Amino acid sequence: MADSARLTPAPPAIHSELGLQMHRWMVLSRVLEDRLFALWKQGRIRGRLLTGRGQEAIPTAAALAVNPDDFMCIMHRDMAAHLIRGTTAETVMLHYFGKATGPSGGRDGDIHFAEWERRNFPMVSHLPDSFPIALGLALTSLLRRDRAVTVAFCGEGSTSVGTWHETLNFASVFRCPNVFVVENNQYAYSTPADRQYRGRLVDRALGYGIRGECLDGNDVMAMHEAMVRAIARAREGEGPTLIEAMTMRMDGHAGHDDAAYVPDELKALWRARDPIERLEVRLREDGAASALLESNWSAAREEVDAAVESAWGAPDPTAADLLTRGVFADPA
Numbered sequence: 439m440a441d442s443a444r445l446t447p448a449p450p451a452i453h454s455e456l457g458l459q460m461h462r463w464m465v466l467s468r469v470l471e472d473r474l475f476a477l478w479k480q481g482r483i484r485g486r487l488l489t490g491r492g493q494e495a496i497p498t499a500a501a502l503a504v505n506p507d508d509f510m511c512i513m514h515r516d517m518a519a520h521l522i523r524g525t526t527a528e529t530v531m532l533h534y535f536g537k538a539t540g541p542s543g544g545r546d547g548d549i550h551f552a553e554w555e556r557r558n559f560p561m562v563s564h565l566p567d568s569f570p571i572a573l574g575l576a577l578t579s580l581l582r583r584d585r586a587v588t589v590a591f592c593g594e595g596s597t598s599v600g601t602w603h604e605t606l607n608f609a610s611v612f613r614c615p616n617v618f619v620v621e622n623n624q625y626a627y628s629t630p631a632d633r634q635y636r637g638r639l640v641d642r643a644l645g646y647g648i649r650g651e652c653l654d655g656n657d658v659m660a661m662h663e664a665m666v667r668a669i670a671r672a673r674e675g676e677g678p679t680l681i682e683a684m685t686m687r688m689d690g691h692a693g694h695d696d697a698a699y700v701p702d703e704l705k706a707l708w709r710a711r712d713p714i715e716r717l718e719v720r721l722r723e724d725g726a727a728s729a730l731l732e733s734n735w736s737a738a739r740e741e742v743d744a745a746v747e748s749a750w751g752a753p754d755p756t757a758a759d760l761l762t763r764g765v766f767a768d769p770a
Contacts, residue, residue: 457721460502460658462734464494464714467518469738470527473746474534481535482750485548490515492656492688495713496621498522499568499661503669509575511568513592514549515621515687522555527741531749543763544755565596569605569618576614576678588671589617589665594682595626606680610646615672617665619682621655623687626711628699640682648678655683656713659720665734690710698747 460467470491476489484606485580497516501523504510512545520530525541536547552560559575562568572590572695579586596602609616620639624631624732643650649671651664661683668679686708690697718731 441661454721454724454726456502456662457624457659457717457724458579458730460495460498460662461714461717461721461731462737463498463502463518463522464658466521466527466719466738467494467498468528468714469735470521470745471517474530474743475693476533476691477534477746483547484536487512487534487693488549488685489689490517490520492708492712493621493623493685494518494584495658495661495717496655496683496685497591497636498660500591500617500665503665504589505664507557507584507586508669509557509559509572509579509586509588511569511572511575511588512552512561513565513591513593513621514561515593515623516591520552523558525553525556526557527745528748529553531745532752534637535749535752536754537752537754538748538759539752540749543759545764548740566599566602567592568592568607569602572616572618573609573614575607576609576616576672577612580612582615585615585673586668587615587617589619589621589636589669591621593626594620594624594631594639595623595629596641597633598634606642606646606648606678606744610648613677615675616678617668617672618678618681619665620682621680621685622682623685624702624704625687625691625697627691627695628697632744638682640680642682646680648680649676650680650682652682652684654711655685656708656711656716656723658713658717676707678732686711 461583471491474487477483493515497519501519509639510519533542533551534547538544541551541553550560552558559571569590572588626634638652640650642653653660653664655661664681668681671679701739
């Protein structure tokens with residue numbers, strides 16, 4: 439189990455402009471997912487719902503560190519990465535409502551969505567099967583010499599799968615421009631980390647001859663600085679980096695899960711490390727007015743309200759659409 443000794447002890451200096459930008463995206467991610475959860479409980483969203491409450495700092499830091507031409511293999515707790523990369527709250531709602539104009543055309547209302555034109559690859563449920571995809575994208579960039587970097591995310595539970603090790607080994611040998619981020623929320627569904635592996639995940643980087651960093655995944659500034667370093671190394675041909683970001687999901691594995699298996703004291707410890715609240719404290723200390731922070735919350739609520747109203751009234755897919763659109767190649 440993680441403890442404070444494993445986390446970055448001294449937070450980096452904060453800059454108000456970047457900090458406010460990070461705050462905006464983390465707040466929008468949380469407001470959007472909280473609304474999705476409410477809609478799911480009302481039965482307006484079908485299937486399952488997985489959220490990233492408490493982990494917003496990790497995708498925010500990563501997505502603000504990459505370039506538009508870089509690739510991201512986004513996981514189910516990384517809503518902020520979608521938003522920062524250009525996916526709108528309305529697009530997310532269209533997807534979860536199963537609408538014809540959503541990213542999947544109404545075929546899926548779950549977490550499997552992304553917009554490829556933004557160089558975002560959707561989650562693959564069999565974790566970490568997005569890792570070899572990220573490896574292929576990075577290898578392509580390497581062969582084309584276009585200097586694009588690919589960032590991929592997974593949870594700590596999937597590091598026990600052979601695919602994870604094979605990907606890191608290949609990326610190391612060929613110095614592929616990858617950044618691999620492990621969101622260590624300490625429970626692979628209900629299985630605690632100490633029942634999955636011994637030692638620290640970041641130490642596995644040494645075994646593959648690559649750089650590794652372990653840090654507080656709820657410190658958005660520390661995460662951002664680590665991502666900037668890793669991306670720069672990858673872009674300059676220095677190979678991949680493994681980042682272990684310590685965090686905790688504050689909701690269950692999915693909407694149906696109350697996470698009763700997590701000790702109350704552990705929940706309380708990480709609730710006190712809420713990434714948004716921590717950033718707000720530091721921004722106020724840096725002179726940011728409370729009104730600026732509240733305006734981010736107000737703007738997020740207005741944006742999500744508008745997204746729900748617009749998406750709910752959008753057309754549903756027809757049977758013909760589902761049978762033909764996106765299934766067969768355009769003969770033209």
